[in-house]
Amino acid sequence: MRSAVEHIMGTVFSLAVPRGTDAEVFRAAADAAFAHLRHVDAVFSPFRPDSAVSLIADGVLTSDDFDDHPHGAELHEVLGLCRRLKHDSGGAFDAWAVGNPPGFDPCGAVKGWAAERAGTLLVRHGLDRYVLNAGGDVRVHGGVPGDPWRVALADPHRPGAVLAVLHVAEGAVATSGVSERGAHIFDPISGRRAAAWDQVTVTGPDLALADGWATAALAMAGGPRGPAGTRGWLQRLAADHGYQAMAVDPDGQVWTTDGMRELLHEPAALVTTGRKG
Amino acid sequence: MQKTLLALLSTTVGIAALIGLKAQSAGAPRSALAGPSATGSSAAPTGGTRAPGSAATGRYTGAAQATPYGTVQVRAVLAKGKLTDVTVLQQTYGGRSSQIDSYALPILKSEALKAQSGRIDVVSGATYTSDGYARSLQAALDTAGR
Numbered sequence: 001m002r003s004a005v006e007h008i009m010g011t012v013f014s015l016a017v018p019r020g021t022d023a024e025v026f027r028a029a030a031d032a033a034f035a036h037l038r039h040v041d042a043v044f045s046p047f048r049p050d051s052a053v054s055l056i057a058d059g060v061l062t063s064d065d066f067d068d069h070p071h072g073a074e075l076h077e078v079l080g081l082c083r084r085l086k087h088d089s090g091g092a093f094d095a096w097a098v099g100n101p102p103g104f105d106p107c108g109a110v111k112g113w114a115a116e117r118a119g120t121l122l123v124r125h126g127l128d129r130y131v132l133n134a135g136g137d138v139r140v141h142g143g144v145p146g147d148p149w150r151v152a153l154a155d156p157h158r159p160g161a162v163l164a165v166l167h168v169a170e171g172a173v174a175t176s177g178v179s180e181r182g183a184h185i186f187d188p189i190s191g192r193r194a195a196a197w198d199q200v201t202v203t204g205p206d207l208a209l210a211d212g213w214a215t216a217a218l219a220m221a222g223g224p225r226g227p228a229g230t231r232g233w234l235q236r237l238a239a240d241h242g243y244q245a246m247a248v249d250p251d252g253q254v255w256t257t258d259g260m261r262e263l264l265h266e267p268a269a270l271v272t273t274g275r276k277g
Numbered sequence: 278m279q280k281t282l283l284a285l286l287s288t289t290v291g292i293a294a295l296i297g298l299k300a301q302s303a304g305a306p307r308s309a310l311a312g313p314s315a316t317g318s319s320a321a322p323t324g325g326t327r328a329p330g331s332a333a334t335g336r337y338t339g340a341a342q343a344t345p346y347g348t349v350q351v352r353a354v355l356a357k358g359k360l361t362d363v364t365v366l367q368q369t370y371g372g373r374s375s376q377i378d379s380y381a382l383p384i385l386k387s388e389a390l391k392a393q394s395g396r397i398d399v400v401s402g403a404t405y406t407s408d409g410y411a412r413s414l415q416a417a418l419d420t421a422g423r
Contacts (some may be wrong), residue, residue: 154402
C-alpha cells in the first residue's frame with residue numbers, strides 16, 4: 001500500500017492506495033484532498049474565533065448572509081446536514097445544543113461530511129481505489145466483491161485490539177465512542193453524558209450520514225430512549241436506508257442490526273470482547 | 278500454529294528491541310519499525326501451559342530473550358487457535374514496559390491479525406486525538422509493511 005498521513009481537525013487522516021498506484025497521481029490526489037480538509041477546518045472550526053462557524057455561533061453570521069458569503073454553499077450544505085441529523089434522530093443529534101451553555105457546534109457532522117467530499121476529490125484526481133481514514137471514520141472506494149477492503153473495528157476496551165472485521169467494497173464505516181476522548185457526547189434532551197453504550201459503528205454508502213447517525217445513536221442510548229429505543233431506531237435506519245450498525249456496551253456485550261452480521265468476517269472475535277483489566 | 282506463534286514471539290522481541298533503539302536514539306518510532314528486526318532473535322515458546330495444537334487455547338509464554346536493550350519476554354493468549362491477547366512480562370531496560378504496551382502491542386496485534394486472518398486495510402474506531410493516533414492500530418498500519 002502507498003500511504004499518506006496528515007494531522008488536521010485535531011485528529012489524523014490516513015490515506016492508502018494499492019502499491020501499484022502511480023506515485024504522481026497519488027501525490028496530486030492526496031494534496032487536493034488534504035488541502036480541502038484544511039480548508040473545511042478553517043471555515044468550520046469552532047476553535048478559531050474568525051471561522052464562519054464561530055461567527056454563526058456568536059450570531060454575527062446568519063443563513064440570510066450565506067448567499068453573499070464566499071463559502072455560502074458549503075455552509076448551507078452543512079447546516080442542511082445538521083438539520084437532517086437532528087430530525088432523523090429526534091433531537092439526539094443537535095448541533096444547536098452542544099456544550100454548556102448550549103451553543104451551535106457542527107463538529108459532530110463536519111468531519112464525516114468533509115471526508116466524504118475529500119473522497120470525491122480523490123476520484124476526480126484519478127484514484128480508482130482508495131481507503132481514507134478520518135480519525136477513525138472510514139471511507140473506502142473501488143473494492144470489488146471478491147477483493148473488498150477489510151475494515152477492522154477497534155475494540156473499545158482493549159487498546160490496539162480488533163473487535164471484528166467488516167468487508168466493504170464501497171462506502172463508509174463510521175464509529176463513535178468514548179474510548180479515545182472519554183465521555184464527550186451528551187444527550188441534548190437530558191443533558192446527561194451518554195454512557196449506556198461505549199461504541200457505535202454505522203456502515204453504509206455515505207460517510208456524512210454514517211458518522212452523524214453513529215454519533216446520534218451514542219447520545220440517544222444515553223438519553224431517555226435508552227439502548228432499547230436506540231436499537232429500534234438503528235433497525236429502522238437499516239430498513240429504510242440500508243445502513244447497518246453495531247453497538248458495544250460497557251460490559252463488552254455486542255449488539256448488531258440483522259444485516260450487519262452478513263458484513264462481519266471475524267465473528268470469532270466477538271466472543272473475546274469482555275472488558276479486561 | 279507453531280510457526281505463527283514462533284513468528285509472533287520473534288516479532289515481539291524484535292519490536293521491543295527496536296523500541297529500545299528508538300528510546301536510545303530519540304528517533305521516530307515509525308521509521309525504525311519499517312525495517313526488519315536488527316536482533317535476529319530466535320524466540321521459542323517454552324514454558325507454556327502446553328504445546329500449541331491446531332486449535333490451541335491457553336497462555337503461551339515465550340522464552341526470556343536477551344537483547345541489547347534488556348531482557349524481553351512476552352505471553353500470547355490464544356482461544357481456539359486465534360490470538361486474543363499479548364502481554365509483556367519482562368522488559369528490564371529502563372522500565373519502559375508502558376512504552377512497549379503503547380507502541381508495540383498494536384503493531385504486534387496488527388501483524389498477528391495479518392498472519393492469521395489475512396490483511397486488514399484500515400481501522401474504524403472512536404475519534405482519536407493526534408496523541409492517541411500515535412498509539413493506535415491505524416498508526417501501526419500506516420507505518421508497518423507499507
